[in-house]
Amino acid sequence: MLSILKKPADLRRDVLASLVVFLVALPLCVGVAVASGVPAELGLITGIVGGVVVGFLPGSSLQVSGPAAGLTVLVFEAVQEFGLGVLGAIVLVAGLVQLALGALRFGRFFRAITVAVVQGMLAGIGLVLIFGQLYTMADVKQPRSGIDKIAGLPRLATEIATSSEALTAFAIGAATIAVLVLWKKLPAKAQVVPAPLAGVALATAATAVAGWSAPRVEVQGLLSAIQPPGMSDFAALGSLAGLGTILAFALIASAESLFSAAAVDRLHNGPRTDYDKELMAQGVGNTVCGILGALPLTAVIVRSAANVQAGAKTKLSRILHGVWLVLFAALLPAAIGIIPLAALAGVLVHAGCKLIPFKDFLPLWREHRGEAVVLAVTAIAIITTNMFEGVLLGIVLAVIKCAWETSHIHLDTHETTGGRLIVTITGSATFLRLPRMLETLEALPHDRPVELDLSELRHLDHACRITLENWAQQRGTTVGMLAKV
Secondary structure, eight states: OGGGGGOHHHHHHHHHHHHHHHHHHHHHHHHHHHHTTSOHHHHHHHHHHHHHTGGGSSSOSSOEEEOOGGGHHHHHHHHHHHOHHHHHHHHHHHHHHHHHHHHTTOGGGGGGSOHHHHHHHHHHHHHHHHHHHHHHHTTOOOOSSHHHHHHTHHHHHHHHHHOHHHHHHHHHHHHHHHHHHHHTTSOTTGGGSOHHHHHHHHHHHHHHHHTOOOOBOOOOOHHHHOOOOOHHHHHGGGSHHHHHHHHHHHHHHHHHHHHHHHHHHTTOSSOOOOHHHHHHHHHHHHHHHHHHTOOOOEEEHHHHHHHHHTTOOSTHHHHHHHHHHHHHHHHOGGGGGGSBHHHHHHHHHHHHHHHSOHHHHHHHHHHOHHHHHHHHHHHHHHHHSOHHHHHHHHHHHHHHHHHHHHOOEEEEEEEOTTSOEEEEEEEEEOGGGHHHHHHHHHTSOTTSOEEEEOTTEEEEOHHHHHHHHHHHHHHGGGEEEEOOO
16 A cells, blocks of 8 residues: 555556546445435445445455445345344344355355356346336335336336326436436547436436426435444344345355456456455455444445546555545535435446346357356346345256266167177266166166176266166176276
8 A cells, every 4th residue: 555655656546546436336325225225325334334444455456345236136125024223233244254254265166156147146136126226216116026026017107107206207217327328429538427427417407407306315414324233133133034134145245246356357467356355355344334234235346347447556546435435425415315216216227237148148048058047047036036045046056057067978888799788888977867877778688698887987976876786686697897986
């Protein structure tokens, strides 16, 4: 940190980069909080912790942490089930779990999760986020489950068409999305202002000038929003649902942070990420957020990419972005209260669309159909069940797919001059290939001596060994086992 003070050019780049990240983070912090069903200030608190606490810690020097759209659905479900007071306890314990995982050097294992599961997780989150925030855009109460949100879309369309208030709010959100989509087509000088900030600012200004009546963000004040969890809140976590939610928070936040770190490392030529230290840094951040009763944090690829692209050289940029959030919350808290909720919902609908890998799915289907199936099943499971069960199903399906693809066996039968049949089995014999193996063996003539040669097998699991032994016993003394596995 001190070395950058000796390099004025790097110091200038980091200060400018911190301002860019601050402008990107501000609407996202507020929007994620509102979409999660908590006060807007809690999103700012998490963003501040991600900057001034996690920013100082080792791990990845350029990626930026804060409240993430990827956890919005899970946080909303937790608040609905347990209440806002218990959220801090959940986040705190999840942070401690992350600290333990980092201390036990589990960080590198998160890199082993198949990309299809991660893309499916993000796609599922994106779809639930889109369907949920469409209701917020129209100022209509959204259903709790993903299926109900989809089933309720015709009713939502009718509400928008028949209610002037719903139509006005929806138009504000749609206009915000249009700004976000078109912003990248403007000249580079205009794009100095981040698209989310421009969209929210323009929607807020248009609403004020036109005098439209639209719901706005409720402001309580930063200090009054801090509600540390009490002992009764921790007691509520003893149920299976509470423990499952903690595990889901810890694992999903860790996976998203470490996958973000891998992506950020590809964007710059600086020091590489230490995954175990980064996992512990995220754990410290979530522990602090839990103590303050705020939202969980993760490393966020949108802010991290903005940081790198803005020319950041050291961790100073992400620390300063947290400082700017503190100053904004302290000096201009009323500015949050004039933002239309529909504009923030539009930002999150756009963010949800970016989580869905539209461009990657068809090439993936053509080249790796099994991976595409894992991606789609994970996304659909998240919509129809919940985040934790959907990701768990995706991981199980990926493991089964891997086991199926690696358990290839080949049975070759040839006859010796004495009329004896020798069946040579090569490859990996697992229970997944038992049907094929038994079909071949049972089709052999019963009046000929048979000998099984297993010397070329790379792997023979217990189920296959028992099955072959039973089959050999049924054939009688005419079977010889040449086992060298």
